[in-house]
Amino acid sequence: MGLLTCQDIKNQVFLVIGTSGLTLTRVQTLLEHGAHAIVFTDIDLSSQESVPAITSTISAQTSEKLGEFSAAGKISWVQDRGFTLSDLETQGRSEVRGVVDGVFLTIPKAIKGSSSTLFVDDLFHKCVSARIPINTADDPEHCTFTLLSTFTKGDFQLGVTTSGKGCRLANRIRREAVSSLPNNIDAICEKVGALRRRIIAEDEKDEEAERTKKLEEDETGQEDDDADQTNKFNNLVLEFNESHQQKKKQRLRWLSQIVEYYPLAKLADLSVDELSKEYKQYNEQTAEVAAAANKRGRIALVGAGPGSTGLLTTEALQAIKEADIILADKLVPAAVLAQIPRETPVHIAKKFPGNAERAQQELLALGLEGVRAGKYVVRLKQGDPYIFGRGAEEYLYFEQHGYAPTSVVAGITSALSAPLAARIPPTHRDVADQVLVCTGTGRRGALPRFPEWDDARTVVFLMALHRIGDVVDALVAKGWDPEVPCCVVERASCPDQRVIRTRLKDVAEALETAGSRPPGLLVAGRACEVIVKLADDERWRIEEGL
Ligand code: SAH
Numbered sequence: 001m002g003l004l005t006c007q008d009i010k011n012q013v014f015l016v017i018g019t020s021g022l023t024l025t026r027v028q029t030l031l032e033h034g035a036h037a038i039v040f041t042d043i044d045l046s047s048q049e050s051v052p053a054i055t056s057t058i059s060a061q062t063s064e065k066l067g068e069f070s071a072a073g074k075i076s077w078v079q080d081r082g083f084t085l086s087d088l089e090t091q092g093r094s095e096v097r098g099v100v101d102g103v104f105l106t107i108p109k110a111i112k113g114s115s116s117t118l119f120v121d122d123l124f125h126k127c128v129s130a131r132i133p134i135n136t137a138d139d140p141e142h143c144t145f146t147l148l149s150t151f152t153k154g155d156f157q158l159g160v161t162t163s164g165k166g167c168r169l170a171n172r173i174r175r176e177a178v179s180s181l182p183n184n185i186d187a188i189c190e191k192v193g194a195l196r197r198r199i200i201a202e203d204e205k206d207e208e209a210e211r212t213k214k215l216e217e218d219e220t221g222q223e224d225d226d227a228d229q230t231n232k233f234n235n236l237v238l239e240f241n242e243s244h245q246q247k248k249k250q251r252l253r254w255l256s257q258i259v260e261y262y263p264l265a266k267l268a269d270l271s272v273d274e275l276s277k278e279y280k281q282y283n284e285q286t287a288e289v290a291a292a293a294n295k296r297g298r299i300a301l302v303g304a305g306p307g308s309t310g311l312l313t314t315e316a317l318q319a320i321k322e323a324d325i326i327l328a329d330k331l332v333p334a335a336v337l338a339q340i341p342r343e344t345p346v347h348i349a350k351k352f353p354g355n356a357e358r359a360q361q362e363l364l365a366l367g368l369e370g371v372r373a374g375k376y377v378v379r380l381k382q383g384d385p386y387i388f389g390r391g392a393e394e395y396l397y398f399e400q401h402g403y404a405p406t407s408v409v410a411g412i413t414s415a416l417s418a419p420l421a422a423r424i425p426p427t428h429r430d431v432a433d434q435v436l437v438c439t440g441t442g443r444r445g446a447l448p449r450f451p452e453w454d455d456a457r458t459v460v461f462l463m464a465l466h467r468i469g470d471v472v473d474a475l476v477a478k479g480w481d482p483e484v485p486c487c488v489v490e491r492a493s494c495p496d497q498r499v500i501r502t503r504l505k506d507v508a509e510a511l512e513t514a515g516s517r518p519p520g521l522l523v524a525g526r527a528c529e530v531i532v533k534l535a536d537d538e539r540w541r542i543e544e545g546l
Contacts, residue, residue: 045119105136149161301391388437486524490519
């Protein structure tokens with residue numbers, strides 16, 4: 001495969017030899033790029049006996065155009081004789097001793113064949129040995145370079161090649177690629193260029209200012225201690241170089257981030273001044289962040305939502321992307337974990353019945369270790385960190401150890417999003433005017449204190465399904481209506497979400513029959529049948545998927 005380059009051919013001399021329709025195209029391309037074209041529409045084959053003439057006559061239109069260009073002094077059209085191989089080394093610029101800078105051969109296809117092969121071969125080899133780039137139309141074997149299908153707007157250029165597989169295809173691909181670009185791509189290039197120049201100018205200004213300052217300091221120092229002079233001077237220069245290099249690096253990093261991450265359309269909209277302003281802000285911020293980061297690490301408690309990445313907050317996503325280390329719950333679903341950059345270390349709490357406490361302690365210890373090492377620790381928690389997630393316990397733990405979390409990022413809790421995913425409105429006029437979120441698991445696995453029965457309330461039970469039989473018994477004993485509509489929602493918002501609609505009296509049997517698919521929760525109350533209602537004789541209904 002060829003190497004793509006962008007060549008400056010201004011003032012170079014190219015020969016265009018041939019009569020096909022491409023002759024004019026090549027001439028125009030050369031003119032557009034500021035090169036000089038010498039056109040031959042005839043070939044002198046006198047040296048090659050037995051080869052019939054291989055040029056045909058040129059079309060009237062080509063002839064007319066070439067005439068115009070020639071009259072205007074834009075090209076040299078040699079009409080009084082045919083091309084000979086010696087032209088290759090005599091027609092070029094004097095600074096390269098007359099050797100031409102390139103050749104386009106545009107013999108019409110119809111007359112290509114055995115008769116012309118000899119000439120084309122000869123020309124090609126002569127070019128190769130004289131290191132003259134040559135392009136023969138429709139004949140890749142006789143090309144040392146090919147042209148790309150290009151798009152040009154201002155200083156922006158896009159070129160496509162299929163390495164000879166088809167120029168129509170290349171054109172089509174180029175068109176499609178271009179259609180996906182903002183139409184002011186030229187302005188965007190201009191802008192980034194201007195920004196770069198400005199940043200470089202700022203660098204130079206800084207450099208000058210710092211140099212003067214350091215030199216002045218040095219001069220003052222000299223009066224105190226002459227003997228130390230050279231030593232001190234060297235140190236100062238070193239110091240200056242370091243801080244300056246750092247600033248310079250920061251500037252370029254900012255620019256490359258803008259270029260990498262800004263949506264192109266946004267780049268187009270902002271003026272150079274606005275962008276410079278953003279840069280100043282960025283600079284101040286990074287200085288602050290760098291100062292803070294140099295001092296100590298930090299911790300964020302971040303809610304990961306119920307499971308779907310669509311329900312992650314942008315703040316959570318940002319934390320996930322920026323973290324130096326992530327400590328996640330076992331419950332945090334794969335789709336969310338998949339957002340973590342590959343190089344970020346992730347620890348997942350391996351909490352199982354019996355070792356939950358130890359696993360939690362391990363995770364907290366890891367968090368402390370990370371933050372003490374100056375890292376940005378993100379503690380990623382299912383749903384919302386403060387809804388049954390022990391989030392506040394963790395907050396207090398870190399605070400006690402001198403590292404109170406610098407941010408706690410809210411998450412969409414499963415308690416309120418799982419009902420929605422199951423088409424249940426937890427509040428609904430005349431049906432439910434309260435929502436209660438409670439747990440089915442009390443301290444050390446005992447049953448918790450359950451709420452009283454209330455006909456106008458939706459109750460969401462988290463961590464209740466593994467002992468659903470006990471929960472139902474306890475509720476009924478407390479006076480709950482066994483006929484109240486209920487719904488088990490498992491893996492809410494995930495692709496394998498499952499919903500079981502039933503009534504309180506049947507929920508244990510329904511779940512046992514279906515087999516559990518944690519994490520899941522129970523919703524109870526008349527709100528469960530606002531949108532979807534079971535038939536009177538239907539004991540339960542299972543809905544699979546989102
Ligand atoms: N902080 C979390 C809850 C942690 S307690 C939140 O705000 O969502 C863990 C319980 O949450 C699980 O036992 C289960 O009842 C519930 N849960 C978490 N994610 C769930 C999901 N995607 N679908 C249904 N229930 C879920």
